[in-house]
Amino acid sequence: MSMSKRIVVKIGSSLLAHSQELTLRYAFMHGLMSDIARLKEQGYEVVLMSSGAVALGLNAIGKSPEDAGILDKQAAAAYGQPLLLNAYKQVAHEFGFDIAQILVTLGDMEGRRRFINIKNTLERLFDNGIMPIVNENDTVTTEELRVGDNDRLAAKVAQMIQADHLVLLTSIDGLYDRPPSEPGAEFIEKLEDVSTYLAATTGTNALGSGGMYTKLQAANMAQHAGCSTIIAEGIIENPILSVLEGERRHTLCTAIGTPASAWKVWLTNRLQVAGSLILKQSAADELVSTPQAIKHTDIVSVADTFQKGDILHIYDEKGQEIARGLTNFGSDEVLLLARHPESTTAELLGYSAVPDVITTKNMVILNDNHLSWEVPTEDLQQVAS
Structure with missing residues (x-):
């Protein structure tokens, strides 16, 4: 077992792509990669879970997020993936590190042998100082055979590498006891039992495939693997470090007790x-x-x-x-x-x-x-x- 500090950071399409133009938000990407460079300097090994390929490819096939079908999204992902990774690679080089891409399917994460193969690949990338960027392989998955959201996929990766923290960056500052648009909604700073607030977590945005509900599912998966989860707004300046260092509001879902063995954690936490x-x-x-x-x-x-x-x-x-x-x-x-x-x-x-x-x-x-x-x-x- 590695003694390194490990963190999984998940960002959604709405943070990476402008909702109308469907083009990259380079300012956010620079702030993100700057923070990752500083985390690496502090001894962290980082995995980035990044959506965005579908959003960046929709213009090329003449579709909007609202009217794109599964075949449209597969084609958009094929077009958008190299654009996204090229941008990440260029910005990472500005901050002195390199990246690699791992595209996975539901079967890769649920099948034990392929799960271990992915883990071994991540470990070898860590050994060479390369940051893995992981996403679901949207070019080959169908509605019946896909994870469907990168929140739970990120939790599976956090479980896989025995991460200390899972950071879910989103469009709001954390969890509320009811929809934040309702009068009297109260912010939840810390929780252990995520089931208490599941009823208040409905709704998604046009670009993303998950909402607060999937984030709480992910937090529950992570906490049983000994990993704390942070849900926070994805801002431009210091989006990761500002929450890790307690400089701005966020929701913390604490790890629960001593984690079970890696085998039993894998058995328990399913995606489908x-x-x-x-x-x-x-x-x-x-x-x-x-x-x-x-x-x-x-x-x-x-x-x-x-x-x-x-x-x-x-x-x-x-x-x-x-x-x-x-x-x-x-x-x-x-x-x-x-x-x-x-x-x-x-x-x-x-x-x-x-x-x-x-x-x-x-x-x-x-x-x-x-x-x-x-x-x-x-x-x-x-x-x-």
């Missing part, structure tokens, strides 16, 4: 649901009190189509999410096993396998501070006919 299991209430209650393997005889229903090695969300019959874990079987196999409890795995599947659907070492019991996903209501297949 692969599939779900609903357990008998008695089995669910027992699982929470005494963590143990999930058997096919514990299962009431199966949601979605998943493969061996996917991470499943596990619910009790009351609809409460209680755990997440890596499955030893695909969804069709789980249903077959659960519907024939009197038969052996070898008899039903034609091969010998560990009988547990999810083993204890590949499962995490959720605590009260984890944000839960809603229980699935579609594509739900009952075990009993």
Whole structure:
């Protein structure tokens, strides 16, 4: 484990591109890279999560943010990405450091092997003093197969590199207890339980794909990995250092206790649901009190189509999410096993396998501070006919 100080900084399209002209805001970029240069001088290793390629490419294909479809955005990203990276490279050289680009997909972050490969690439770039710039690969992703927001993607990267801080720069100065446009809205300077304020975090802007809701989701993911999250306005002068040094208002989401192992953090923090299991209430209650393997005889229903090695969300019959874990079987196999409890795995599947659907070492019991996903209501297949 590296002993270096590490920070992930995420900036959205609305900070990088003028909303009307869809051209780069060079003044903001200079202030940002100046701060990063100073952070590097202070011993930080920095990852920049940067949107902006789609916004910069929309003019070339004759579309606006409001009327661009998925194919338009893919083409715009292909056009805008070299413009964005060329600008970053030029400004970084002015401040004496170099950059590299890593484009990722949802599958890269959710698949364990590719997740480790990206981590190894980041580590090698750090070793050579090069700052990685990470973004979702918008040229190849579809609506069904994309992360959808760089806030949670930034949290996954913070988890990946065991960062100390995640800084989310946005268009407002932090979190309020209700929409800031409402009379009496109060600013939240510090919080530990982000679920308290989820109801007040609706809305996005035209250029960005996330809002305050995704920022709180990201903060929750980061805090369980031992990383504090700062939500602040993206100003031109010292946008990062001014919040790290407490010079201006921001919201701090604190890290929670001692982080779990890297394996369990990866198991817990998902960007998308692969599939779900609903357990008998008695089995669910027992699982929470005494963590143990999930058997096919514990299962009431199966949601979605998943493969061996996917991470499943596990619910009790009351609809409460209680755990997440890596499955030893695909969804069709789980249903077959659960519907024939009197038969052996070898008899039903034609091969010998560990009988547990999810083993204890590949499962995490959720605590009260984890944000839960809603229980699935579609594509739900009952075990009993």
